[in-house]
Amino acid sequence: MGKSYDAELALFINGSWRVGEGRDSFAVIDPASGDAIAQVPLASAADLDEALAGADRAFSVWQATPAEARGTVLRKAAALLRDRSEAIATLLTLEQGKPLAEARSEVAASAQLFDWCAEEATRLYGRTLVRPTGQRAMVNRQPVGPVAIFTPWNFPLYLLAKKLAAALGAGCSVVAKPPEETPGCTGALVRCLADAGLPQGVVQLVHGAPDMVSRHLIASPVIRKVSFTGSVPVGRHLMRLAADGLKRVTMELGGHAPVLVFDDCDLEKTLDLVVPQKFRNAGQVCVSPTRFYVQESIYQRFVDGFAARTHGVTTGHGLDAGSKMGPLSNARRPGSIEALVEDAAAKGARVMAGGKRGNAGYFFQPTLLADVPDNADIMNNEPFGPVAVAAPFSTLEDAVAKANRLPFGLAAFAFTEGLRTANLLGDAIEAGMVGINTFAVSAADAPFGGVKDSGFGSEGGIEGMDSYLVTKAIHMA
Template structure:
């Protein structure tokens, strides 16, 4: 399998690709086998300083570039992503583990995101205020400045595109710090931008020890905004670093999405929707449906149907065409999930499907835990893996109380055919995004973000574009 891994692993700084050249190296591992398949160079402090200087120059150039040219680069990059989708998807699968079809879908979604940002770039509007004759007052929007963008390994292409697209559309330069686990597919994304005509100083691509890179970049006055997708503890740490320089931040942090299933739903249709969504990307999705609260009257039928469907999910190497779910992305995840499952089992939960690690690679069986008490660790800590937990609820008030009991509020879902109840749920669920009878909540024209400990600010939609802009009032008399 490893001979098919043909990614070019390099940093991109100051308009040139940089490989080993004495730099420290980080092993890239195929999660389906646990084998090292390549090594990616890590940026030195001197590399980071060079990237900062380039980003400062790139911002001066790019903010003065006509919006039509910015849009043309994004549209061309989108076209290149579509042309290269099969190759990029294969690299993504080998680095991250998800099935090839999911990987290709991620690349195509990134292309669509670039296209939406390109179209929206020309709609950055200001205002003219009413003033006496001969006077003017204007409100304008300008790019915030160079951006430090940190993205995770679960959707490495799409989540980096989600930062690059709006930043470039609004006129910002970017230093992109993707995860070291998935350097080939993120490098391919950046190559599409430069092959599309992006000037060499506008986007820098660096890898390195995350804490060292973030401290170095955020200590610089060059960086004016931080965009981060990842865990709550790391997000809070970056916010503290950003506070010293009063840098703008957008934080898309962890969640623990509740799913409320009411007894008036179409149960079979609901099960056919929720089970594939739960095990998409092996559950390594920040909005993955995880805490299933089911109304008492249909609870037993729900968990039986869920278990039966879970048993049919085929796990294996993501490059194999019949695989429904690949391995977890890194060696840390199986042990962490195993500990959560064992704790739940010890506290009274029933294992109705799965529950065990695989024999090779970083696999964990698709798992359903029923009758999980609130005292179980997994009810408070997001498993970020292929584990669904289920418990019954009595009525609407009980369901809302259970859904809102945690300090997280990224996504929440509900299944009901009663319109009045759906309206109440939309208002009452403490979450940045609510899906009622749908999981389609991450689309280019809609804001994506959480409340409470799940962060603040939005990516996606016009709200995501606004986060890369500052407001200026100009008064003329």
């Protein structure tokens, strides 16, 4: 590996970094070994109150800052992310486990978000309504106020950047609670913003017991909006907390992405694309392709080709040059994945590749299950790990019914050379994002979000910035 963990872990409150100083702490684990590599300090109730007060004061300053000046700060932060990419990516790999090449890509994508929102901040236009001479009516858009954002550990840098870039570009101040598992890389992101000249208090960074922090922040009258990325049960819980204060919410929740593979696709090209995508970040991706429904005439060829490629996915520490897939991110995940695989096998699924835990750390083998019945737990609950499940379908109508069977609707994918089939699928599949012959459904300029139990509201694109704005109509006579 050749690199050690080197990060100063701290809270960021009112422009100053706060370290231990008697606070409780949380052990940061290298998931490749299971060893503790650092301790991150946790915020107390007093810390949270100070962060809230600071965000409240800073909002009046930041919302009055011209959009061009806000954009300058965001562009400088993007440049610093790129300058510090190798160090930040190394922290990300050591904390989260993904291969270093994937971590570098995450840093680059995070920088792109800041650049895009910096430009879009100058285009948050209102409009003028038609009125008789001597009268005026305008529609303005203004920042909603201080926001609380909660982000998960699977893409700790990118998902934090996606919320921060949009909120800051819109003129909001932020209290951010990223995951305790990955404090080094997220702290490095906030340092880039601070070093870029962000005014004191505009971003507060706190770690802490998730339930305590979320209850404390959401209950505060300072917070005007909540943005959360994570599981469906936690999303429901935070919505209940937000309802008491009638706070607006954006919820990007879990998925269970179907992949419909039709017999007119380029099969070898499709396999070469889907297998690496399935095992990206060890399958810990909310839009990870998971339920592979394959047309009957090519089904056996598909699962055989998928299995052969899966056997070739090399696992190892993310800093090892030959690693194509790292460990799962925490100690809970291997056991959960193992239980899902065992349940599917007991119900008749064939284990075509993998299916077992690794010998050290939090590794789980890249896995393919074929002939998986609908009553298997893994067909109904998102595995969030390196397991692909496959089953055959006969007609397009059959495929769409299978894709839409679950209450989730984040992303869905299909592979076909038929234009008519592609058009019908785009309309018929119940998902916030549909990829036809591509997995590229997340981009800085595109809305990202789900339907049904996968949440509501969008992040990315102008839609992502809209959620941090309120609309005001001004009438003059």
